[in-house]
Amino acid sequence: MSSIPDTFRAFRIHDDDEGYRSGLEDIAINDLSEGEVTIQVGYSGINFKDALAATGKGKILRQYPLAGGIDVAGVVVESGSDQVQVGDRVLANGSGLSEVRDGGYSEYLRLTGDIVVPLPETLSMREAMGLGTAGFTAAMSLDRMEANGQRPDMGPILVTGASGGVGTIAINLLTAAGYEAHAITGKVEEFDWLEHLGARQCISRHELHWGQKPLEKASWAGCIDSVGGDMLAGISRVIDLWGSIACCGMAGGHALNTTVFPLILRGVSLLGISSANCPIAVRRKLWNRLGHEWKPPLLDEIITREVTLDDMGDVFNDMMKGRSLGRTVVKISDLED
Incomplete structure (x- = not known):
């Protein structure tokens, strides 16, 4: 030493x-x-x-x-x-x-x-920092969603900011955990790579048209959102019954302009993800999962x-x-x- x-x-x-x-x-x-x-x-x-x-x-x-x-x-x-x-x-x-x-x-x-x-013995230092706060945030998002009742058989999970650190890990982690992952990104040139990581559908954020009604057609069972702002407001209107949205970033803005209708008519849950200050017992549990069953295959x-x-x-x-x-x-x- x-x-x-x-x-x-x-x-x-x-x-x-x-x-x-x-x-x-x-x-x-x-x-x-x-x-x-x-x-x-x-x-x-x-x-x-x-x-x-x-x-x-x-x-x-x-x-x-x-x-x-x-x-x-x-x-x-x-x-x-x-x-x-x-x-x-x-x-x-x-x-x-x-x-x-x-x-x-x-x-x-x-x-x-x-x-x-x-x-964890199954992670090198390089791999652990490849995961880092981004991977830990993705894991905390899925952990909180599952604690709130999210299951793979409820339908696909949307991942926003999909080409970034949280997004890429979330797609691969969700796929490894048995979920169908859909990706939203502004980088259409990365669609092939996101599909390689496991995304079953890729959507350009430049072509999104949520509609303006308080509730729109339900298209996804849940979401891991690192964008916030208008993106999060739009997503809240299209999540199906009893789905969860893990809010873990604000790359698109900190304001949230939406209504309570998704919460009280569809039972949608908005879950806050604060990776910086979570309890040490939760932190150690999630890093153990990231080293084992939730280690992204790619x-x-x-x-x-x-x-x-x-x-x-x-x-x-x-x-x-x-x-x-x-x-x-x-x-x-x-x-x-």
């Missing part, structure tokens, strides 16, 4: 008298947020939330400076927690990373024991890009311009996986 060097690299975000800025810096272990578990980081991932934080396009961090990255996987090098031992492979996602404490874009990181999740193909700390800027810019596809992982160090 390697000892902690005097200095190491981290991608840090600042907002002070010199302005908002981000970039690579050499820091020491005591520059990091406190925590009784220290890990050498193997991999992280890049989510839309990370791009917002790195570019300053969104108000993500609540204190500065911090290392970016809301996902992290690595190996424990020091532990004052009875939850994990030196040498354990672990991960963390959400839980205040890159919001109120340093995140995964750092070669070493300190974490509190109550946010650390043992890495995860290696969903990971479309691997970069290093030096190369993240291009990915952030692509995400902000809507040019991302699937999942991007960040290789932080050469730990054996």
